[in-house]
Amino acid sequence: MGIDDVRSAIARRTDVHLDWLRTLCRIPGVSSRRYGIDASVQAIRQLIEEIGGKVQVLQMADANPVIFAEFDGDGERTLLFYNHYDIQPAEPLDEWTVPPFEGVVEAGLFYARGAADNKGDLVSRLAAIDAWRQARGRLPCRVKFLIEGEEEIGSPSLPDYLRTYRDLFQADACIWKYGNRDPAGRLEVGLGLKGLLYVELEVEIASSDLHSGYGALVEAASNRLVRALATLRDGRGQVLIPGFYDVVRPPGSEVRASLEALPFEDEILRARYGIRRFLRDRIRTGALATLLLEPTCTFCGIESGHTGEGMRTILPKQAKAKVEFRLVPDQDPEVLVRQLRHHLDMKGFPDVQIRVLATQRPHQTPINHEFVDTVKRAAEEETGREVVLYPTLQYSGRMYELAEYLRLPVVSVGVGYWDRRAHAPNENIRLADFDETVRLMARLLQMFGEEG
Amino acid sequence: MGIDDVRSAIARRTDVHLDWLRTLCRIPGVSSRRYGIDASVQAIRQLIEEIGGKVQVLQMADANPVIFAEFDGDGERTLLFYNHYDIQPAEPLDEWTVPPFEGVVEAGLFYARGAADNKGDLVSRLAAIDAWRQARGRLPCRVKFLIEGEEEIGSPSLPDYLRTYRDLFQADACIWKYGNRDPAGRLEVGLGLKGLLYVELEVEIASSDLHSGYGALVEAASNRLVRALATLRDGRGQVLIPGFYDVVRPPGSEVRASLEALPFEDEILRARYGIRRFLRDRIRTGALATLLLEPTCTFCGIESGHTGEGMRTILPKQAKAKVEFRLVPDQDPEVLVRQLRHHLDMKGFPDVQIRVLATQRPHQTPINHEFVDTVKRAAEEETGREVVLYPTLQYSGRMYELAEYLRLPVVSVGVGYWDRRAHAPNENIRLADFDETVRLMARLLQMFGEEG
Numbered sequence: 001m002g003i004d005d006v007r008s009a010i011a012r013r014t015d016v017h018l019d020w021l022r023t024l025c026r027i028p029g030v031s032s033r034r035y036g037i038d039a040s041v042q043a044i045r046q047l048i049e050e051i052g053g054k055v056q057v058l059q060m061a062d063a064n065p066v067i068f069a070e071f072d073g074d075g076e077r078t079l080l081f082y083n084h085y086d087i088q089p090a091e092p093l094d095e096w097t098v099p100p101f102e103g104v105v106e107a108g109l110f111y112a113r114g115a116a117d118n119k120g121d122l123v124s125r126l127a128a129i130d131a132w133r134q135a136r137g138r139l140p141c142r143v144k145f146l147i148e149g150e151e152e153i154g155s156p157s158l159p160d161y162l163r164t165y166r167d168l169f170q171a172d173a174c175i176w177k178y179g180n181r182d183p184a185g186r187l188e189v190g191l192g193l194k195g196l197l198y199v200e201l202e203v204e205i206a207s208s209d210l211h212s213g214y215g216a217l218v219e220a221a222s223n224r225l226v227r228a229l230a231t232l233r234d235g236r237g238q239v240l241i242p243g244f245y246d247v248v249r250p251p252g253s254e255v256r257a258s259l260e261a262l263p264f265e266d267e268i269l270r271a272r273y274g275i276r277r278f279l280r281d282r283i284r285t286g287a288l289a290t291l292l293l294e295p296t297c298t299f300c301g302i303e304s305g306h307t308g309e310g311m312r313t314i315l316p317k318q319a320k321a322k323v324e325f326r327l328v329p330d331q332d333p334e335v336l337v338r339q340l341r342h343h344l345d346m347k348g349f350p351d352v353q354i355r356v357l358a359t360q361r362p363h364q365t366p367i368n369h370e371f372v373d374t375v376k377r378a379a380e381e382e383t384g385r386e387v388v389l390y391p392t393l394q395y396s397g398r399m400y401e402l403a404e405y406l407r408l409p410v411v412s413v414g415v416g417y418w419d420r421r422a423h424a425p426n427e428n429i430r431l432a433d434f435d436e437t438v439r440l441m442a443r444l445l446q447m448f449g450e451e452g
Numbered sequence: 453m454g455i456d457d458v459r460s461a462i463a464r465r466t467d468v469h470l471d472w473l474r475t476l477c478r479i480p481g482v483s484s485r486r487y488g489i490d491a492s493v494q495a496i497r498q499l500i501e502e503i504g505g506k507v508q509v510l511q512m513a514d515a516n517p518v519i520f521a522e523f524d525g526d527g528e529r530t531l532l533f534y535n536h537y538d539i540q541p542a543e544p545l546d547e548w549t550v551p552p553f554e555g556v557v558e559a560g561l562f563y564a565r566g567a568a569d570n571k572g573d574l575v576s577r578l579a580a581i582d583a584w585r586q587a588r589g590r591l592p593c594r595v596k597f598l599i600e601g602e603e604e605i606g607s608p609s610l611p612d613y614l615r616t617y618r619d620l621f622q623a624d625a626c627i628w629k630y631g632n633r634d635p636a637g638r639l640e641v642g643l644g645l646k647g648l649l650y651v652e653l654e655v656e657i658a659s660s661d662l663h664s665g666y667g668a669l670v671e672a673a674s675n676r677l678v679r680a681l682a683t684l685r686d687g688r689g690q691v692l693i694p695g696f697y698d699v700v701r702p703p704g705s706e707v708r709a710s711l712e713a714l715p716f717e718d719e720i721l722r723a724r725y726g727i728r729r730f731l732r733d734r735i736r737t738g739a740l741a742t743l744l745l746e747p748t749c750t751f752c753g754i755e756s757g758h759t760g761e762g763m764r765t766i767l768p769k770q771a772k773a774k775v776e777f778r779l780v781p782d783q784d785p786e787v788l789v790r791q792l793r794h795h796l797d798m799k800g801f802p803d804v805q806i807r808v809l810a811t812q813r814p815h816q817t818p819i820n821h822e823f824v825d826t827v828k829r830a831a832e833e834e835t836g837r838e839v840v841l842y843p844t845l846q847y848s849g850r851m852y853e854l855a856e857y858l859r860l861p862v863v864s865v866g867v868g869y870w871d872r873r874a875h876a877p878n879e880n881i882r883l884a885d886f887d888e889t890v891r892l893m894a895r896l897l898q899m900f901g902e903e904g
Contacts, residue, residue: 032762088764095660153763194665198763207726208547211875212776213646213846215748216689217730217739222751222773223685230682233675235800237668274659276803278669287669296667299674300766301758304751306774310484310605311650311809312540313776313848314875315750321674322758324664324765348687351728357763394665396765423663423766 006442009131014435017127018110020047021434022103024085024119025112031086031153037064040085044122044147051130053145058165063157064149068168071129073139077452079445080144080171082402082410083122084151087114088423095425111428116420118177120429121437122147124415125175128441141449144171146402151177154198154358155398162405169406173371173448175441176399179414181433182388183265187379190412191372192364192392193399194295195327197336200355201225202320209305210315218315222304225319228349232323233297237279239325241343244295244336249329251293255367255391259293260286262388265418272419291394296326322357326396333359363400363410364392371409374451378444379413383436413440458894461586462579466887469579470562472499473886474555476537476571477564483538483605489516492537496574496599503582505597510617515609516601520620523581525591529904531897532596532623534854534862535574536603539566540875547877563880568872570629572881573889574599576867577627580893593901596623598854603629606650606810607850614857621858625823625900627893628851631866633885634840635717639831642864643824644816644844645851646747647779649788652807653677654772661757662767670767674756677771680801684775685749689731691777693795696747696788701781703745707819707843711745712738714840717870724871743846748778774809778848785811815852815862816844823861826903830896831865835888865892 010017024047029040044067045055053069060066064086090100090113098104100113110120125145132139146169148158162169180188205221212220233239264287266278278287300323305316325336337356344352365372367389379387393412403410415437421427462469476499481492496519497507505521512518516538542552542565550556552565562572577597584591598621600610614621632640657673664672685691716739718730730739752775757768777788789808796804817824819841831839845864855862867889873879 032760032764092661196765198765205728208873208876210725210727211847212748212750212752213778213848214743215750215776215778216743216746216846218727219687219689219729219731220750220752222754223749226678226681226751226754227687229678235671235679237671273662275662275670276657277671279671291666291669294668296664297675298664298667298672298767299678299756300664300672300764300768302674302678302754302756302771303759304754306753307755307759307772311774311776312484312752312875313648313650314752316752319754320759322763324667324763326665326667394668395663396665421660423764424660 003442003446005135006131007439009134010127010438010442013127013130013134017123017130017438020126021110021115021120021123024123025103025114026101028090028101028113029086029149030089031064031150032089037149040149041065041067044085047126048145051126052133058161060157060160060164063160066149066161067145067147068165069145071139071143073142073449075141075449075452077448078142078144078171079448080146080169080174080408081125082174083118083145083147083177084149085147086149086152087117088152092425097426105431108431109428110431110434111426113427115429116416116427117422118414120434121178121414124434124437125441127438128445131438131442132445140446141452143445144169151397154196154360156358158398159401162401166405171406171408174402174406174408174410176410176412177414178416179412179437181417183268183418185385187383187385187387188390189375189379189387190390190393191367193362194392194394194396195331195333195362196358196360196396197325197327197333198358199323200320200357201228201323202318202353202355203228203351204318206317209317212313212315214315220315221319222316225304225321225352228344228347228352229299229321231343231347237296239295239297241339243339247330248295251391256289259289262288264288292390292392293328295328295331298324300324326394327362329362329364331362333361360396360398361400363403365403365409365411367391369409372411374447375411375413375444378447379440382440382443455894455898457587458583459891461583462890462894465579465583465586469575469582469890472578473562473567473572473575476575477555477566478553480542480553480565481538481601482541483516483602484541489601492601493517493519496537499578500597503578504585510613512609512612512616515612518601518613519597519599520617521597523591523595525594525901527593527901527904529900530594530596530623531900532598532621532626532860533577534626535570535597535599535629536601537599538601538604539569540604544877549878557883560883561880562883562886563878565879567881568868568879569874570866572886573630573866576886576889577893579890580897583890583894584897592898593904595897596621603849606648606812608810610850611853614853618857623858623860626854626858626860626862628862628864629866630868631864631889633869635720635870637837639835639837639839640842641827641831641839642842642845643819645814646844646846646848647783647785647814648810648812648848649777649779649785650810651775651792652772652809653680653775654770654805654807655680655803656770658769661769664765664767666767672767673771674768677756677773677804680796680799680804681751681773683795683799689748691747691749693791695791699782700747703843708741711741714740716740744842744844745780747780747783750776752776778846779814780844781814781816783814785813812848812850813852815855817855817861817863819843821861824863826899827863827865827896830899831892834892834895
């Protein structure tokens, strides 16, 4: 059965849907600063109730609330949407060309912190539901939402919520929070995520800063931490911690072949982000395969001593670094913490302290699952363009627990595109992508209901 | 001729002299922030004029002013005192146990930022002059002062001042800004300073921060700078830049022997500063010889990416480090800049930018100069304790230009002691050391005049 009436409703309601997005983007909820959480929850609750959803705000101790929503619909099958209402901070503010919390539209782009990650996705899904209700008065399948508020700090409480409210969240399949279009316009459908270990390393060599005249006798905390960090990764990007690669599961040959066949648009990235160089010399089998299939070690932040203008001749007592590892199947972040501790001890750095800020396990939904096919067909039919299945994305998240605790396939598709600038200044989505995604979601609801 | 009358004047005037010190310490003049400069200059000018000195405030373009002062006296010989009115910032303020700009006296200690480095020294010299005038109405020799305002940022303008006002500053010998007493109470007389190269290293890998998901393809600025820094110095403290040690002049055997004979009170330093470990394994010939005779490489500050609380999954576009080298004869900071550039290029880091913030050449006054002997005898006679000649101190400064442009011997002796905490919280001097130093200076004026 055609859904032209639903598509018409989408077209008619575009301004309303963009107003919803603008409303949400004006309420920054920064989980890392415990700021704007309640306001974000209330705004989303109101929006969902406005389009007929039943909302429960779940609240566990020492955690940001999770919004659970439920929509009645035809058939027995339930589709679960996973999203989050928290965002990254907008800093550095001076690098934004528009105000980050207003939802400015310019040249077909909608700018705001959170627009791409992932309020645009949340609203695209609510918009599809709204359109079905406008056109038909009801939905073609049952729908649930799990909207958490700690995604940007590693979703520490999500496993507890999933265990505690397992029955509430029960569904037949899950659509993950976001999606991407590459520079050639291909829509990416993601079947997996990398794992994550995010730690803070800290070393203290004295109880106060010393005059740097003591440098011949005392190693500064800064010097010491630099030496420790330098043992973690080489210039080609290879991680040097013994055992790190031992349990990496080689991707299936068809997965690797499919990724290697895809071009990696490095020139476009180079031009857009001003990237000076890629780690090309380690790329034997295509940049995309490297990006998606290789684990990483990135120093997300380092701080020690005098960081202001000019010179201070001090020998810093303390140094800190934020170190992030992105993991691939079957690397386990808990095992890596122990390997890292042992490695630092063996290299002569037993005094470098490790504080774990987040752990996430890698996960991949099997490429031959029927739900993957449903999503791919819905996407192809609605966009009329090539759709590419990605066995995994370069990002991380709690897909593992979602899939394992609820025993369902998880697939990621959404509004984003290659230059969406998530986590960076000038985050944005394209209005055309937003519209296309609302239609895609409307079509998916229908196909998911019909195939049940 | 005895100087009991001068000593009596010193004892009588102690409270006045401490008030002078307190007055100066209440006016913070922070050269690195261009703050409080005029107020500092005016306060010192007033003080000097009060005790009969003629003051000229010299002002060159784009420089903090230099205070030149002159006192008439007996004989033909002129003693030049070198001091500075600028201070290090007082941060971190929360680590001070007393307010840093009040001159609090507690348990025989006078606390203030600048008390030890080097307002206590400046006032001790003015106090000695005051005491001679109180007792005799005139001085036993001619005296000049050169008091600059950029010492804490590497004295960038001092060479120009010295060249331009060479005739004004002309003298027969110079007493450098400060001194020290070791934990055993031995007074140190310093004959030299280390050289200095202070640079900022900066690397930028993109025009904006990236999502850290790109870590498999792009090396973060933080990772890159860590790898570059790690090539500069090894875990034993040895600098790894080719050519770095080539021109190091071996100290005379009597210098090394005298330093090796002196104990290094590492346990006291360990207890006081909470130093966890010394670079002991590289110390073959005594810690003091290492401290004074070895060049260093210290990372005074490092900053990149996310340095706040919690986690942000970014790949930093930029990273910066403040890197300080302390040099020994005959290392030349200008040559080292070129060696560092070449070294970074050869290691694969042509994109790591070097910005030179300060250069100073090492200098040592010959240990057998007659002025060295005069100072040593004045110190021994007035303190009644052992005096140790240090061929060099572990600190840096523009002693080279002072000695070379004015062609005079330079010797450093002053009010400080081993726990004076210069450049650190709770900077202080001992009142007993201050008193002793005023007497020492008064005696030195006499001996210098008589021996002319």
